[in-house]
Amino acid sequence: MSDITQKMDNLSVQDNAGGEKPQRSQYVPPHLRAARANAPADVPFGGSRRSASGGSNFGNNGGDYDGGYQRRSNYNQGGYNNNNRRGGFGGARGGSNAGGRYQRPIPGVGRWVDGKHEPSEPSKQLELELYGTPDDTKMHSGINFDNYDDIPVEVSGNDIPEAITQFTAPPLDPLLVENITLSRFTKPTPVQKYSVPIVTGGRDLMACAQTGSGKTGGFLFPVLSESFKSGPAPIPEATGTFSSYKKYPTALVMAPTRELVSQIYDEAKKFAYRSWVRPCVVYGGADIGEQIRNIGKGCDLLVATPGRLKDLLERGRISLSNIKYLVLDEADRMLDMGFEPQIRHIVQECDMPDVNNRQTLMFSATFPRDIQLLAHDFLKDYVFLSVGRVGSTSENITQKILYVEDDEKKSVILDLLSAGDAGLTIVFTETKRMADNLADFLYDQGFPATAIHGDRTQYEREKALAAFKNGAAPILVATAVAARGLDIPNVAHVINYDLPSDIDDYVHRIGRTGRAGNVGIATAFFNRNNKNIIKGLIQLLSEANQEVPDFLTKIARESSFGGSSRGGRGGRGGRGSSGPSRDFRRGGSSSGSSGWGASSGSSGWGNSGNSGYSNYNSSASSGSGRRTNDYNSNYGNATSNSWW
Numbered sequence: 001m002s003d004i005t006q007k008m009d010n011l012s013v014q015d016n017a018g019g020e021k022p023q024r025s026q027y028v029p030p031h032l033r034a035a036r037a038n039a040p041a042d043v044p045f046g047g048s049r050r051s052a053s054g055g056s057n058f059g060n061n062g063g064d065y066d067g068g069y070q071r072r073s074n075y076n077q078g079g080y081n082n083n084n085r086r087g088g089f090g091g092a093r094g095g096s097n098a099g100g101r102y103q104r105p106i107p108g109v110g111r112w113v114d115g116k117h118e119p120s121e122p123s124k125q126l127e128l129e130l131y132g133t134p135d136d137t138k139m140h141s142g143i144n145f146d147n148y149d150d151i152p153v154e155v156s157g158n159d160i161p162e163a164i165t166q167f168t169a170p171p172l173d174p175l176l177v178e179n180i181t182l183s184r185f186t187k188p189t190p191v192q193k194y195s196v197p198i199v200t201g202g203r204d205l206m207a208c209a210q211t212g213s214g215k216t217g218g219f220l221f222p223v224l225s226e227s228f229k230s231g232p233a234p235i236p237e238a239t240g241t242f243s244s245y246k247k248y249p250t251a252l253v254m255a256p257t258r259e260l261v262s263q264i265y266d267e268a269k270k271f272a273y274r275s276w277v278r279p280c281v282v283y284g285g286a287d288i289g290e291q292i293r294n295i296g297k298g299c300d301l302l303v304a305t306p307g308r309l310k311d312l313l314e315r316g317r318i319s320l321s322n323i324k325y326l327v328l329d330e331a332d333r334m335l336d337m338g339f340e341p342q343i344r345h346i347v348q349e350c351d352m353p354d355v356n357n358r359q360t361l362m363f364s365a366t367f368p369r370d371i372q373l374l375a376h377d378f379l380k381d382y383v384f385l386s387v388g389r390v391g392s393t394s395e396n397i398t399q400k401i402l403y404v405e406d407d408e409k410k411s412v413i414l415d416l417l418s419a420g421d422a423g424l425t426i427v428f429t430e431t432k433r434m435a436d437n438l439a440d441f442l443y444d445q446g447f448p449a450t451a452i453h454g455d456r457t458q459y460e461r462e463k464a465l466a467a468f469k470n471g472a473a474p475i476l477v478a479t480a481v482a483a484r485g486l487d488i489p490n491v492a493h494v495i496n497y498d499l500p501s502d503i504d505d506y507v508h509r510i511g512r513t514g515r516a517g518n519v520g521i522a523t524a525f526f527n528r529n530n531k532n533i534i535k536g537l538i539q540l541l542s543e544a545n546q547e548v549p550d551f552l553t554k555i556a557r558e559s560s561f562g563g564s565s566r567g568g569r570g571g572r573g574g575r576g577s578s579g580p581s582r583d584f585r586r587g588g589s590s591s592g593s594s595g596w597g598a599s600s601g602s603s604g605w606g607n608s609g610n611s612g613y614s615n616y617n618s619s620a621s622s623g624s625g626r627r628t629n630d631y632n633s634n635y636g637n638a639t640s641n642s643w644w
């Protein structure tokens with residue numbers, strides 16, 4: 001990896017960038033200097049247009065993605081809690097999730113019987129499937145969370161509980177601690193240290209923590225732990241008759257993409273092992289009949305994309321009346337213009353308990369101020385937790401910005417990929433068409449690439465992701481659909497072939513590498529078309545101790561004279577940068593005051609008046625006006641969860 005950094009340093013593409021448009025003739029990419037590489041051996045699903053014919057190859061290559069586990073085993077195949085016997089329904093009814101049938105014990109599946117948790121017997125086979133072996137690099141990516149020990153943590157709100165330092169019972173349920181141990185997690189990450197006591201203490205939470213810092217565990221651990229202790233709520237009398245087909249989950253986790261909900265579901269299965277809690281996942285683009293049948297077998301923790309959940313609610317297959325925990329992962333995305341109406345409908349217009357009768361948890365690596373304002377409606381007296389420096393990108397990610405004109409991008413990416421060492425590479429483009437086009441181009445040039453974006457079928461997306469993860473196609477060309485949340489070990493390099501127009505999106509994209517304390521490289525192709533994020537970018541690079549190339553500073557200066565440099569969310573929300581945001585309830589006053597923890601006042605937090613934050617206190621109304629424009633340009637006419 002350092003090798004590629006050195007090789008990139010020798011590239012000449014940014015030498016001219018500071019002044020006028022660079023002279024293109026100076027750059028001679030290696031693929032023109034050397035003999036053209038041979039086309040790759042038959043790469044399953046390589047490129048994009050090979051999808052139809054390449055699909056059949058995938059049966060032999062995929063394997064670690066997609067609920068393959070669920071199909072391979074009996075785990076979680078049945079309903080299994082018997083707590084819901086109600087006088088009105090007669091004692092003969094089994095559990096709500098069991099549809100009233102007697103359930104034989106199922107491997108890995110516990111029960112809740114007469115107010116008591118009865119974990120199932122352990123199963124060695126299931127443990128192997130769920131947790132892998134210690135040397136399985138697909139499952140464990142060489143975690144190095146020691147790097148996070150001195151990370152700044154800011155907590156604000158009333159009566160903040162003390163952070164935990166270890167995974168112990170109490171405060172966690174003993175079964176959960178066993179499952180955490182089986183997962184080989186030895187100590188909590190900073191976000192987990194705080195989220196566990198906050199959530200087990202009954203509080204709402206808005207958590208903003210760096211990409212790859214363990215936010216999924218941050219919500220799963222306390223939600224599962226408390227669920228293990230308290231069991232499922234009885235089916236509400238108000239439903240009138242017992243409906244065996246309708247399920248009443250205790251916890252609902254919503255996230256914006258199919259890939260992300262699948263990943264959260266896989267994590268939930270690990271930590272819910274042997275317990276009464278049966279995780280389920282639903283998302284659009286997949287067979288709803290199969291999802292309904294699966295829900296019918298029991299659904300206690302539901303992980304869902306909003307569109308498909310709405311559909312299931314309308315069909316009467318899910319009731320939200322027993323929800324104790326509502327989690328919005330990638331919460332800023334979930335509450336932005338594309339999803340907000342659906343979220344409002346699900347949370348406020350269906351049968352979910354109101355904000356005072358549930359706990360609401362929001363997690364993301366970025367939390368713009370205007371989205372915090374919106375989130376207010378869904379939360380009560382919440383704790384705001386921020387982990388990481390302003391700018392949010394980890395120093396574990398080496399960021400390189402190259403000046404590359406649009407018509408030179410293809411040459412430069414070949415150069416970069418030729419210089420790269422082993423490891424997976426994600427290349428982000430702004431449009432679906434460009435993702436296909438580039439994947440085909442790379443494939444034709446001898447690089448085993450595949451593509452993922454919202455116009456591909458669910459099958460194609462799953463197979464492309466599987467080929468990427470297992471190394472059959474180690475280059476994944478993606479739109480923003482892959483920008484958030486995806487946790488893929490061994491992603492060594494993220495290339496922003498097209499920079500996003502929103503600096504927060506940049507943060508999420510590069511966060512696909514350098515995860516869990518590991519190192520990674522993020523390269524971005526910048527040219528004058530990207531001026532709208534230049535200030536956010538410069539601030540981000542400075543905060544993460546990265547080199548700020550001269551051309552960026554020069555162009556930023558030009559832009560500020562022209563007065564046209566604002567853009568992205570910086571413009572909309574009046575923030576100028578991204579990353580762990582500060583609690584908007586604290587207004588624009590400087591940090592470092594009481595309540596922000598020992599590390600407040602670190603560079604960046606006290607500087608709300610510096611260039612990037614100069615408009616922090618701009619009014620909400622001007623912010624929302626800008627937001628409309630930004631989102632139109634970013635996402636077009638977004639109507640569903642497969643915009644990208």
Ligand SMILES: Nc1ncnc2c1ncn2[C@@H]1O[C@H](COP(=O)(O)OP(=O)(O)OP(=O)(O)O)[C@@H](O)[C@H]1O
Pocket residue numbers: 141143145184185186187188189192209210211212213214215216217364365484485486487511512515516
């Ligand atoms: N306590 C822990 N010990 C060891 N590994 C952990 C721990 N918590 C999480 N991990 C691992 O760290 C990786 C990153 O976690 P996760 O995907 O939850 O990050 P994230 O903060 O949600 O990232 P993003 O912002 O990109 O969504 C995962 O592989 C996860 O299994």
